[in-house]
Amino acid sequence: MTIDLAGHRNLGDAFGERVASGPDRPALTIYRGSAATEHPTLTAAELHRRARLRAAALSARFTPGDRVLLALPSGPELVELYLACLIAGLVAVPVPVPGSSTVAGERVAAIARDCAPSLAVASGEDREAVAERLRDHGLGEVPVEEPGEVAPGEAAEPPQGAYRPGPDTLGVLQYSSGSTGTPKGVMLTHGDILADIAALAADCGATPGDAFGIWIPLHHDMGLFGMLTTALLSGGHLVMMPPGDFVRRPVEWLRLLGEYGCAFTAAPNFAFDMCTRHIPDAQLEGLDLSGLRVAFNGSEPIHVPTMTAFTKRFATAGLRPDALSPAYGMAEATVYVTVTPPGAVPTVLVVDPRRLEDAEAPELHVTSGGDGREVVGHSAPRPHGVELRIVDPRTGRTLPERAIGEIWLRGPGIGRGYWNQPELSARTFAARRADDDDTAATETPWFRSGDLGALLDGELYVTGRIKELLIVHGRNLFPQDLEQEARAAHPALAGFNGAAFSVPAPDERIVLVHEIDNRLPAEELPVVAAAVIRRLTVAFGVPVRNVVLVRRGGVRRTTSGKIQRAAMREQFLAGGVQALHAELDPGLPRSAQAGAQ
Template structure:
């Protein structure tokens, strides 16, 4: 893909080469809701050109344009229309039904200062009201599926340094920031994805990931279009309601490349029944990518074992590491190639060491062979670290974005970092990991790490262990709160409508005992909450920083809570840990 001046040029060439080839295969949410809809490259290209002409006529070239679509087809048209028009696409979730979603969209609007908003006709009134409520009623809200075309479209003057779109980060470790992904970044990352996935014009790539998220946008929409393949699209809602729909689609529609975060594979293991398993055919699933959050060895093994009967081959399982600031992919490869079991205590001390007999161990999944531009650096001294030592992952390369949109302080903090020995132009990812034998092992988030008595505890390890306590547990999160010493707090969803028949105090004690026995850590707070309380990003990541903020500001309404004396607010007796604190 090195011969193209911009990503738009590549997509237009694919449409010209095979205009009747299927670009999108849009699947219904259920068998009762219709048949798949097929969209050719000719239709997609013509629709994007018509809308691009309207955007150019409205003066959107070079300006941000919000995309808030429930329709997957219309999102694809609007995104390509922005590229064709030279506008800067800003993908956003269409609605969340909660105030924090509206607040996040409002914050993005303030930062992006968009020229217009594109949405579906059915959503246009709601989007207009949302903008008006937050003081942005002057921004035109256009129903993209009802906008008449414009004959005056002209190819814009684009080069590799032109910003193609803004990928606002999930906000799971801070306020959302708009990553400026250029056409050159896109071209470079698509080339890297092609090397990992090995797909071509005859391939079908797809899944259920939302298009406003980088993994869904770059991996499941733009990548198939960039290689002239077919993007097979299932809605996120269909997967959440029935995880088996994802696996059924892979067999039924010949999807050979698909991926999702770790939690999705775990959900399939837990919720796909034996009867449903009998009807699956996963023999054609050539590359099953796990990425977007730490890849658990337990999940990989359980998924491979569970669905081997459906024809899934162990070598299909791949693990990948990436982030929006690097467009998407940093490294990836077969999940079984280099899987390593290490000493748990040494891992807490920041080192990869062989396990000791009779001592706790932890299995790490490699995220492929690291490219030359991947370094492990001490986050405090900025000294590069040798193999086997855990530090912050720093990255450089053509897929790394130039910075955040209109945010110079944040850009200076994260982009253009230099090591102590003078190696510059590096992106600080905020992720922790280690290199060993050329392979990259990701161990956690720098800002999420819980430091207790000089030990680094990873919240995802605590969260996974807590799930053993009760089959009624849903999503949970663990985080630390500041003080004279860091204290561990757990917020755990309880899936039950019969809470009065449960001993919630005893359940909270079980959580404490579980973590004390497994990690030798005292738990300062346990909050049992209703389903839906723990915030997650659209890709399924737990928003630990948001949950910590809610906890510290009294924004949680638990069914039951235990708080030790250090966490109690003396002036607020409602926060005291009483056995009758059930609602």
């Protein structure tokens, strides 16, 4: 049975119809770990009842279009209030729990300043943390409240003529990850979200009754839309566990998937790597991943060896060889652009790195001998999804197959711009190609993703980000490639994060800041740095003389785990990187050298 979301006026109506078709089915479960005997579960009807009661309470206090900051952990209250905002015509603004880290607290404050919420909701100690952040930034008048309990009984039917959101009503401000700059609020309407979820559900084959299992937080677009909203609108069952539980015991994610027979899950590349490296053989016993049809790998660059190793390691638990599906999407497109179709093994090409890195005319050139750089394909969007073109970012002209350029998108699911940033929105969401004809003026404009990629034989290959690209000696180098290669240089770096970026000194020079195992003796640090320098210089054919080793947590990441390379570059240039050891070129700026000692 396929999922039909066409014709719905808003997300609340779509969810209500799905509830009516199966009110007693489980809709939401909070997984408390394999040692627990009970896992709280809400049926579709109970979740709908709670959401409608919360919507009625919010409607009595606020005006449609008001923003509601949701600073709650992934749990029933967050899901209920998210749905309540959609039903009431308020704008849901999901944010990370502020007490989880300094980065999370900074992000909450930045988002609150940007969107000026009418209400913030947080629980326990987080409520005071949010209130303090808002007071510190001149937003002390914003009420910060506990989610509260839901009263018994049914919500009254809205009176005749009561406000109902339409397809063009703003539903969610989804803040981008901030991996390349300050978070920006993507404006997503009810129609945008419905269109994107319909495409995702159709392309991944979601059917009523399918279970979705996740640990990724719901303030992230992959969690909120890719998993939660897709499950709710397809008649599925979402099973959630706290992100911290996954970090402490990665095997619990896989046990969740097996216990509930989950057909779908999603995570960034690093999560699959953690499972492969940190789950011992003894914990494989009893795992059953045979029901998993699609495991989306997205949100950060996809490492082919990680996919291969995960698939091989967990084959004994019934994992299908085609289960891992490279996914490409972003908050500006709600979440979903394209995935490898279920049942298809991802295409992997081995390409000539010299042609890939040519700064003047980069392209995908498949090598004949099998030596080179591995890149993974994503199927191009299907007919009911967005249009996709590869465009020269300098000239605005469409590029042919194999040529690497900027990925431009248009069509259903693309957001309406960035909140309160009309000039940036016009440049990013209203682009025109130089080779469009005169009729293009009346057509939907293009969204400039900022991502680099190429099309070949119907597949999209994503190669990097324009803002993070390192141009050295006429070559384009991708930071994720240097970071992956560095981790292979010494065992003490395996499983830790690195950030590669370029700095002017006065020419462009590469710097790598990398976390290291804190237990390593101090006398071993120069050995590690030298090993990294040797490996990167040989592997990429350019001198990489600047390596800074820092403690775990010394490399900044977004709350969804993406490396904040731009922030690390600024911190390094300001002399703010606290190094355990540094090998630095004397030609670097003095402030950077002083900080990295």
